[in-house]
Amino acid sequence: MEGETQVISCDVIVIGAGPAGLMAALRAGEAGAGVLLIDREPFTGGQLVKQTHRFFGSKHQYAGTRGFDIAVRITEKIECLKNVKILLEATALGYYEDGVLTVLHEGRMLKFKGKAIVVATGAHERFLPFENNDLPGVYGAGAVQTLMNVYGVLPAKRILMVGAGNIGLIVSYQLVQAGVEVAAIIEAAPRIGGYLVHASKVRRLGVPIMTGYTIKRALGKECVRGAIICKIDENWNPVEGTEIKIEVDAVCLAVGLSSLCELLWQAEVPMVYIPELGGHVPLRNEDMETPVERIYVAGDAAGIEEATSAMLEGELAGINAVSKLGYSVEDYANKRGKILSDLKNLRSGPVGEKIRAGLARLRTLRNGNL
């Protein structure tokens, strides 16, 4: 990089413009703070942009709206605020001791310093060990969605889906919608992990869901030409003689997500391992502030959940960050109370059991730590 670049200061920097980051920027901006919202993608919305299905859930305002419509609506609201700047194709690379954040944008390294930072970087997909898993044509589920739902490009003619959680099921449905044949959905566990509604939807399209199966090997030299799958026993070991060869030109992995928190590690935010929340997650309090003062987290970066909770956490991080900086948030106490109770409702019932267990562990670890 040529020369020293100037450090640009602002009140709040929000990293990641998915549902969590969008809401954080909106709420912080509404309170009058100078906000910089950055995302490495050429568009806002994060994972939402790829969601063509109507959102499930009945309690929240966006149920029944398609993901990409939600993203557009929030972005339009932000664009009305003069004190919020959105910078796209801007990747946050490093966070330094003096609070400087380096951002790669159009081939240049920019430096920013925020009085508060909201990290809303979302998640990354988990990988799976098997022979030839590095062949072109082995994709993460998110990549398949990006390719077909954002760019309108078909990832394959015939595909094997690995993982029958909600993401595997939903992406399979979307693949069929786009005109791709889904050869099968295989799932190592003895049961389908996703919701029954989604499973029934893909089954009705004629896609078989095979539980107790895993992928052993991808076939092909330059690109995927097929896959060998096999049964596994109750100790997750392959059962000999159960191999099946499937002709496909792509394999899609939907085997879970983990929080994306490199920047938080760099900022020395204490991280803890909580499998229920997706793996390593940052310590944080109820107001989404980490033990490192004025660094906030929200959404999947704080623990893998879903879009509505990401938006609520984003709002919480947004109003708390600006009120700490001395901006007055209209009706703060009520707003905060409402968000917290909405989050609680969202996480109630059997569907929220895992999250509740994870958050309980987080609370215990935090109390021990502070």
Next chain:
Amino acid sequence: MRIRRHPILSFKREKEVNFTFNGKPIKAFEGETIAAALHAEGIKVLSESKRNHRPRGFFCAIGNCASCLMKVDGIPNVKTCITRVRDGMVVISQHGRGDPGDIL
């Protein structure tokens, strides 16, 4: 292959953009990433592993995994899954780590 008809989505493909991949002219549309445009042409091998020279395609499409690095307009290690196509762009398969010597 590009999706022509979709039950829910419509794709804006207004302005054509022309670039080259290893010297071969490729037509794309404004707003597409390099990796998406190459995929639409059936080009799935974007890169290769450093030691064993195994082919690499894209995996994450969100700039996380670095399996889509290519040389773009002379600059190595460009994440082509989050870099948009521009008219006249020169895209080349990258061999090696992208050291200064590799650029020449």
